[in-house]
Amino acid sequence: MTEDLPSLQALALFVAVVDEGGLGAGARRLGVHQPNASRMIARLEAGASTALLDRGPRGARPTSAGLLYAAHARELLDAAGEFSAWLRHSRDADARELRVGASMTIAEHLMPAWLTELRRTSARVRVDLGVLNSTQVLAGIHDGRLQLGFVETPHVPRGVHAMTLREDELVVVVAPAHPWAQRTEPLTPEELARTPLVVREGGSGTRDAFEELLPTAALTPPVQELGSNAAVRVAVASGAGPAVLSMLAVRSALEDGQLHRVPTAGARLRRPLTVVWSGPRRLSGPAAELAAAASARPLTDR
Numbered sequence: 001m002t003e004d005l006p007s008l009q010a011l012a013l014f015v016a017v018v019d020e021g022g023l024g025a026g027a028r029r030l031g032v033h034q035p036n037a038s039r040m041i042a043r044l045e046a047g048a049s050t051a052l053l054d055r056g057p058r059g060a061r062p063t064s065a066g067l068l069y070a071a072h073a074r075e076l077l078d079a080a081g082e083f084s085a086w087l088r089h090s091r092d093a094d095a096r097e098l099r100v101g102a103s104m105t106i107a108e109h110l111m112p113a114w115l116t117e118l119r120r121t122s123a124r125v126r127v128d129l130g131v132l133n134s135t136q137v138l139a140g141i142h143d144g145r146l147q148l149g150f151v152e153t154p155h156v157p158r159g160v161h162a163m164t165l166r167e168d169e170l171v172v173v174v175a176p177a178h179p180w181a182q183r184t185e186p187l188t189p190e191e192l193a194r195t196p197l198v199v200r201e202g203g204s205g206t207r208d209a210f211e212e213l214l215p216t217a218a219l220t221p222p223v224q225e226l227g228s229n230a231a232v233r234v235a236v237a238s239g240a241g242p243a244v245l246s247m248l249a250v251r252s253a254l255e256d257g258q259l260h261r262v263p264t265a266g267a268r269l270r271r272p273l274t275v276v277w278s279g280p281r282r283l284s285g286p287a288a289e290l291a292a293a294a295s296a297r298p299l300t301d302r
Helices: 008-020 023-030 034-048 064-091 104-109 111-121 134-142 189-193 205-213 215-219 229-237 247-255 285-296
Strands: 053-056 059-062 097-103 126-132 148-151 161-174 198-200 224-226 243-246 260-262 269-277
Touching: 008 023, 008 034, 008 064, 023 034, 023 059, 034 064, 059 064, 097 104, 097 134, 097 285, 104 111, 104 126, 104 148, 104 205, 104 229, 104 243, 104 247, 111 126, 111 285, 126 134, 134 148, 134 269, 148 285, 161 205, 161 229, 161 247, 161 285, 189 215, 198 205, 198 229, 198 243, 205 215, 205 243, 205 269, 224 229, 229 243, 229 247, 243 247, 247 260, 269 285
Parallel strands: 097 126, 097 148, 198 224
Antiparallel strands: 053 059, 148 269, 161 243, 161 260, 161 269
């Protein structure tokens, strides 16, 4: 009976081809050479005794039988993932370690409280935390270096499980001597979009979220591009120009007068804070415990 079962790699490839709409794209997603991918799909079709894909100049589309095949393949891959997670957990039950990546705002302002809560409920868990930008966190989840990630970008790719923890507010800040600090009228989105800003580096969740909310801002070259929230705050306080940062990152600077918040017209700028992972859809073990601690603790600015 087992010799009739297709390989899990072949099933994963078929699902990737269905998701991506082409054999080449599906093969690239899994890192499989296209000639090997073609042979794997051909073996699946031979085992199923029917065509699973309609191949054409615009790509490969599943046949009606292929759609049903893909649905059952997903169920089997999910079950295999659950089994693999259980096996890892049972094999390493005494060494409860968790490799986590967090983008900078979350790591600086939220993660310490979440880890304190995790230690209170699960003292034996050791967390290896990497402070990265959102793009780097997602890359670490994709290649398996990280078991759990926390990101601020709204762009979570397919193939990664995600759960929104809550929303965060982005605010416009300037130095107290900046002309905007004296204005009485709210700043319009159009004016903000055409103003050169001090920004985080490419791949930062803060920058991604702002440009998602105000797409035309990406067309204006920044006055400075810096690699951390702290560097952006210092540059703004020194008079380099305005910036858009999380309220979490500027609260203290606003309270002690180093920065000034500029009111904006229209809806508030909000972005999701998201926990991401790969493998089984349902988190288990220390990863589930940390995600629960994160979702249970309110933001400090609410």
